[in-house]
Amino acid sequence: MLERLIFEYSSEGKKGYSLPEIDVPAEPVEKLIEQRHLRKELPELPEVSEVEVARHFTRLSHENYSIDSHFYPLGSCTMKYNPKVNEDVARLQGFTNIHPLQPDALSQGALQLMYELEKYLAEISGLSRVTLQPAAGAQGELTGMLMIRAYHQSMGNPRKKVIIPDSAHGTNPASAVLSGYEVVEVKSDNEGRVDLEDLKKKADAECAAFMLTNPNTLGLFEKNILQISKILKEHEILLYLDGANLNAMLGLCRPGDMGFDVVHFNLHKTFSTPHGGGGPGSGPVGVKESLVSFLPVPVIEKKDEHFYLNYAHPKSIGKVQGFYGNFGVMVKAYAYIRTLGNSGLKEVSENAILNANYMKKRLEGYFELPFKVDCMHEFVLSGSLQKKAGVSTKDIAKRLLDYGFHPPTVYFPLIVDEAMMIEPTETETKEVLDRFCDAMIAIAKEVKENPEIVKSAPHTTPVARLDETKAAKELDLRWKGKIS
């Protein structure tokens, strides 16, 4: 039996809250605010008891996959385990119960944490300074691109175009356009990496930046990165790193050392903070010295052991968040880096790479491997062989749910047909990796012997396959009932 909507539990007079009696002399509301400003009817929010609320949301939780219950090999998403101690420390009163506008002198712990986290991220990436303000990767991209725009503007011309590989995340072109640029696409070569000849053709003085993911979305290290950087330098084009795949670089190499001018981090990927069912994340941005003056305000500074928020930054691009970013997420990432240190971070990347290569090896005989080279922390398979047998990658993904696994990222990158992008992360045991590979192999066998069971999957989830076309055609985005 599926859980009802919370509204369907409602009945008049039930209540789940506990509020104090009014302790000041009260006046009629209409005396304080004229009637014409007042709401006539109350909002149709549910009237339910606390026990119903607790049971409702607990039951809903049982209808959800999560990293604590399932393996989630989502490529580009880095669904690693979220350490529990980080949750505990992030819930300390001294972190949760502090107001963003309380005086700096009363927020020294928070400012110190942010100051140090910036320093750690700068060291890990080989860049000069970092802003923690962006709330997620895409907002980091916007921040980074606006800084690039401001930089070129300061040189006399903001330029017109941004170069982006055909294998890039969708946020890259969307952020470039939002920053006022046209997108120029550069092809991938037959090894899955940036096509240098095509890049040479497209790079010119009208280009402001090249937005690159490294390792790229096929899980391959852009081994020509130094040549790429050289081509761009000739036209003074800045190199932007989409840091979604930073989990493959920790302690092994640094974006700053390979020519990147701007980098965004995803604390909710590389630095283990939980995804929260879609957010909150945190998307700090690091820059080279030449772009420091454009960082968003406030910048966190330290003077004589005192930390403070500095708004006196005249060339700044401004603000992208109401306050300083997702502080609660930063606390968890800080705790993670303090727990791991240099050796622990290096171990993360090495094992993420080992796990991915192991899975690739185990699966390559059963699914098409479009690029037959060593991968970094993730790899892409194609379901094209299965597609010929009438079973799509979507079917395979849904069938994996029956085996107790969250499917990989599917249909991305766009340059691979029927793509399945697999990123195991370093926090899974070999046993889990083996069980997942066994399930994939079993499904490949089912495709040959009993394709219907795959095509009609999933069979074991709370609901069977959902009709997405109906959802889009007969839009139903809200409960429209009336509470009795």
Next chain:
Amino acid sequence: MGYVPNTEKDKKEMLRLIGVDEIEKLLKDIPEEIRLKKELSLPSPLSEIELKKEMLILSEKNADLLHYTSFLGAGAYDHYIPSVVEHMASRSEFYTAYTPYQAEASQGMLQSIYEFQSMICELTGMEAANASMYDGASATAEAAMMALRITKKREVLVSSALHPNYRMVLKTYLQGIGITIKELPYKDGITDADAISSSISDNTAAVIIQQPNFFGCIEELSAINTITHKFGALFIVSVDPISMGILKLPGELGADIVVGEGQSLGNSLSFGGPYLGFFATKKEYIRQMPGRLAGATADTQGKRGYCLTLQTREQHIKRERATSNICTNQALCAFAATVYLSVIGKEGLKKVAELCLQKAHYAQKEITKIKGFSSPYSAPFFKEFVIKTPVSAERIFKGLLKENIIGGIDLGNYYPELKDHLLICVTEKRTREEIDRLVSKMTEMAKHGG
């Protein structure tokens, strides 16, 4: 300590299958010139015991609001959070889940998003709401961009009584695409109606107003709505969701897009984030909305279920033609807001709003009885109000701080013309005793000249 479970034996077995003898061999695509030859200069790793101790020490360098009496507001509010909210949001089935792209494995999150969207519609009087934006400020900027897309005009009018930080974010978001932003002056605490009439034109894409505004005052939305629509612009209102327990619905008044900061709905202050922006609009504009949407549908057996829908608006499908670049949102914060609104409910929200209203008015009345303290504006207000101080606001603020009272915001930091003005916020959590203590300290300072 780390979180890598591979043993040496596991690693050997895995390497053997791959066909190499060491992990180093898998790194050969990283050019030798850029391999990191040194150790990262980071503090030494900590054990769990050491980490907890260090983090506690760091957290205690902050003055948490259990030890101070706070009258701070200005976009981040100290409202009561029922215990059940944190408990539900701490369920790892939710907080360790990914974005619900695989609907059949994510019904819990999807249904709660659908409930969230429904509740936001109820709060704002709008027809459709999305699954959340980053915060109130970026939601306001996204609303402006949506209005620019819909109207295809190139200019935005924004009230100077909109939160100064929101205006900064708006400016940042619009700088790349070269949009003109005109600021409307305020008069007697609310947006100057005459200035709207003289600034608006056929080039105006949107008029952006905050309700209650940054000064806590209630804006004349109905009149502004009329002028805005006369010129074919869209009316964007940024609201305090708690005030929606008593104030007239912006949707009912004709607003086209209603946004706001949802932190007040069950999310802790957390030094400014993570919070959540909410975003609601009319049916006709749904396809122009930014962000994720959950919709109800049916499975192959005809059973009710939920999935993300209209994804063709989003960046992972539409790329450079997407309605926004947003991907990750503030799902868990929106989830907390959903639990909050469930438990607070219809009557509870009105009660919270009334408690804020009454306590804020009591405080304002008592403060303005003190010689030298006055109320500069006559416009009605909700839970925040402006007080003109007899000496500099900074001096009053510092004097109160000595008594562990954070006496509001020194408005001179945002509006140079308001140097001797405080913005004071009173929520349902402040008691009469706390308000009386604030008043008596202010009285003492008035007597002794600060």
